Amino acid sequence: MSELFVGKSFPRADAEKVTGKAAYINDIKVPRMLYGKILYSTRPHARIKNIDTSAAEKLHGVRAVLTGRNTPNVRVGFLGDQEPLKKDKVRQFRDEVAAVAAIDEDIAEEATSLIKVEYEDLPPVFDPIEAMKDDAPLVHEFDARGKPRRNNILPLPWKLIAGDVNKGREQSAHIVKDTFRTTWVHQVCMGASGCIAQFDVNNNLVFTSVTNVPFGGKDRLDMFLRNIGLKSSTRILTPFVGGSFGSKLDTDIYEFIAVLLAWETKCPVKILFDRHEEFTASPPRQPAIATVEQGCDKDGHLTFRKVDMILDNGAYTSWGATTPSVMSIPVSTLYKVRNIHFEATCVYTNNIYAQAMRGYGNPQATYVVEQSMDQLAEAAGIDPLDFRLINANEPYTESPMRIKITTCPLKECLQEVKTRIDWENKHGKRDGRGVGVASFLHVGGGARVYLSDGQGIIMKVNDEGKLTIITGGTDQGQGSETIIRQMAAEASGLRYEDISIVLGDTEICPWDVGTHASRHLFMVGNAILMCAEKIRAKIRDLGARWMRSIIEADLNKKARRDPDFKAPQIDWSVLENPDNLDVCNGEIFVRDDPENPFLRMKIARVVRKAHLLGTGRGEMVTAEAFYDPPNEMIDREGKGNISCCYTFGTHGVEVEVDKETGQLRILNYVAAHDVGRAINPMLVKGQIYGAAIMGTGYGLTEEMLLNAGRVMNPNLLDYKLLTAKDKVPIDAVIVEPIEPSGPFGAKGIGEPACVPSAPAIANAVYDAIGVRIKELPITPERVLAALKQKEEEGV
C-alpha cells in the first residue's frame, strides 16, 4: 500500500504528558473556587434519624453544608434509584449523606467530621443469593416511581434465547456444567475522579469534567438542572484525563453534588477524590456468579450453551447492571453454537454498586465460557486448542444473536498461539508447568446502545494550509490525537505535522455518543474519511480556479528577475478540471504529472488566494460530517447486529506453579489479536500490553475485598495492582484481515486484550497441576487450598 501515514508507528503526539505540562483536573484552579467534600455513611443499611450540621456550619471558611434535607429531592442514575444526598436511609457504606463547600480542602474535610448523623440500623444483606430470598431485608422499599417493591430483584430481565437448548442437550455426547465466581475489581485510573462546577451569569452550568461521554454527561446534567428548577443548560469542558477504563462513563454522584454546592454558593466548586475515596466511592467492575452448562457431539461440535448469571448489583444502579447486554455476545457467539439460553438477574444488596470497566461484562462472561470450553474438551477427550479450532467462528456468518460476523481470523489467532507457545510440546504434562488458551470476540465497529452511534466532525483548512479538526470524542490516554492525525493526513492530503485537534468542549465540538465500546478509532476514522473527501474536493476545486493565475504570476516574476528565464510551455486546460488534480502531503498537483515542478504548489497558496481574493467573493475551506454507522440496536429478544464488525483474538499462557506455596509465574504469554488493520502498530501493541497486564491482574491479584459491605483494602498497598517489576513477557501478535467497514480496514482494540487473560491463566493452571480455580483472583492461597483438597480426595 502506498499510504504515507496509516500503518506507521508514529510516536504519541501528546508529549505534554511526559513533560509535565499537561493540565489535569488536579491542576486546574479558577478564581473564587471553593472545595467540596462529601461525608459518607458509616453504616451499610440504616435509617437516618437526624443530621446535625450546626457545628460544621459555624466553622470559619465553610460556605455551604448540604444534606438530603435542605436540597431538592431529585433522582439520578440510570434507574433513578438514588438521590445525590441521601435523605431518609443509607443503603451502603459509600452513601453520600452530606456535603460541604469551603475555602480550602482542609476546612472542608474538618467540617465534614463535625457533622453528626444519627442512624437507626436496619438488617443488611450482602450476599446476592440471600438477597433473592423472599424474607430478605428490602434494600429499596419503593421504586423510582414510588411503587412498593416486593423483593430485591431489579426490573431488568436480561434474557437471550435462540434455538432449543433441550434439543441441543439431547444431541450431546458430552455435557459439562459448573459454577464460577468473579469479584469486584477497580479501574484504578492514575488520575482520580474530579470536577469543577460553576454557574455563569445566565445560570448556565460550566462543568469541567473527566468524562469520556461529554454529550451524554451534558444530557444528564441538563436534566438535573431542570429537575432542580433551572431552565439553563450545561457546557462540558474536558481537560487531560488520566485514564478511564470505563469509570468515567456515567455521571457520578459527586458530580451532581458539586453542581448543588456551586448553585448554593454561587461560586465554582471543585471536588477531587483521593485514592481512598476512589476505591470506596467510585463504582468498579460488576461481580458475577455464573452457572454455565454446555455440550458437544461426539466429533466435538458444540450443541448448546446455557449460562445463568447472578449479578450483585449493590445498592444502586449504574452501568454495571447493563453489562449483560455485552455478556450476551460471547455467550451466544464465541464459537459456533446454535442453541443458546442466557439469563442474568441483577440483585440489590447493601454492597457497593458497579459501573463500566474495560470489556463491559465480556471479561466475566469469557472467563466462564472459556473455562467451560476446557472442561468440555476434556470430557470429549479432545485437545482444548483443537476443540476451539473445530468450533471457531467463520468469516461472514451470522450467530444466534443475529450478530453478523464479517472478517474473522479466529483460526489464525489460535494457530499463532499454538505455534508461538509451543503447544504441542508443552500441553498435557501436569508437571507443575502448563499452558492454557482462551479466545474472545468483542465489538470492533462501534456499539449501538443509543438511537445514534454517531460521531460528528468539523474540519477547516486555515491560511497556512494547516488543518484543524474539531471532534466530539475524548482522549483518556489511548492515543487518539496521534491516530486522528495519521488518518486525517492520509485522507485529506495535508501534512501530519500541520494537523491540530480541538476537542473537549461541548459548546464548540460537534456531537458524539462518547468514547466507549472501543469505538473511537472506528468512528472518528470513518467520520474523517467522509469529511476529508469534502475537504479534498474543495481544495481541488480552488486549485482548478486559481492555480493557473498563481503559476502565471510566478512565471512572470521569474522572468522579470532573470532575463534568461524561458517560461515552459504549459497546457493550461489540464488545470481547469478539478478531477485532474490531486492533493497529498500538503501539496496540490496534477495527478498524471505529479513530478512537474511548475504544476505543483503548497495547498496553502490556493487557500490563501481564496481568502484574500480582493473581490468580495472570498471562500473558506471547511467541511463537516456525521458518521452514524449501519449497526442495529439489540431488540426485545436481546438480538441484533450491535456493531459493524467484531474483533477476535486468542491468548496463550504458559505458567509454572509452585506446588508448595501455590504461587505462580507466567513464563510466556502470547496475545494474538485481529485488529482489522493497525493504523499505528506501536499504539496497538501498547493497548495489547496494557490490557493484557490488566487482565492478568484480574486473573491473579486484583480484588476489592468487601467485608459486610465495607471495602477493606482501599489503598494501593492492599489492592494488588501489578507493578512494573511484575511485568509479563507478552508477545503481541497483530493479525490484519482488513475490515471493509473500518477506516483503512481498522477495527477497535481498546478493550479486547483484557478479556481472555484470566481464563487463559486458569486453564494453564489446570494444565499444570490438575486443579481448576473457579473463583477470581487465582491467589496462591486458593491454589494451595485446592491442591490440598485434591490430595485429600486422592487418598
Added chain:
Amino acid sequence: MRTFEYLKPASVNKALALLDLYGDQAKLIAGGTDVMVQWKKRIISPQVLISLRNLAELSFIKFGGGLEIGAGTTHRALELSPEIREHFPVIHDAVSNLGSVQVRNSGTIGGNICNAAPSADTAPPLLVLDTNVRIASTKGERTVAIRDFFRGPSRTVLQTGELVTLFSIPAPLPRTGMAYSKHTRRKAMDLPIVGVAVLLSFEEDLKTCRKAAIALGVAAPTPMRAANAEAFLAGKPVDKTTLLEAGKIASEEASPRTTIRGSAWYRKEIIRVLVRRTGLICMERAKGAARS
C-alpha cells in the same frame, strides 16, 4: 484543622532535649514513610514532629568483622553497601526487596524497627544476627537485645524521651550462611505475607549445625525467634530432611493471624516451606563463605 509543628534539630543531643521538652506530644520522624501514612490515616496526631532526617551522627555503616549501623541509615544505603552484601547477605536480602527504590531512599532501618510492625522486613534479619539496640536519652544510654525490644504490634521497650541510635551486630561465627525470604503477592511495593530469616553456622565438616537462628515475621504479634526449631537443628547434620522438620516445628511455634493479607493456615504453610528453602540457601552461602 489538623496541623503539626516540624522541628529539625541539628544533633542527636538537641533531638533528645526536644524529646524531653515535648514528651508524649512529640513523635520522632526519620524517613517518614510510616509516620506520614499513619498521620494521614489519623492513627497518630502528634503536635510536634522531631525530625532525625540527614543527621550524619545516625547515618553510617561501620564494618570490622562485626557491624554497626546507624539508626538513620536508609535501606538504600544498606542495599548498596558491598560489605553488607558480602558479609551480611541476610540484611541485603531484606532491604533490597523492601517497598520500592523511592521508599528505600527515604525509609530507614531505625524507623522500620521502631515502628515495630510484625511485618517489618529488617526485623527477622536483625533477630537472627543477635543484634543489640543502642538507646539514648538525656539521662544516658542503654543497650537492649533485639529479642527483647519488641513488645507488641507497634510497641517497643522505648520510653518517652528515648531514641535508638545504632544497631550493633557481633561478628558471625566462621562457616556461617544467612538468608531472608519474603513471601509476597507481587514483586515490589508489598509487605511480606510471611518473612523468614535463617542463619546457620556449621562445624568444620560444613554439615553439622553449630548454631541455628530462625526468625519469623508476620507469624506472631511481634517478629519472633523460633526457639524450638533452632534447638532441634543445633548439633544435627543439616539437610533437606532436618530442615523440613525444623520448618514444621517453626510453623507450630508460630501463631499467625488471619487478615486480609493472608489466612493463618496459609501463613503456617509458608513458614514450613520457607524455613526449609531459606535453610538450603544458608547451606549454599556457608559453603561459598568457607571457600573464599
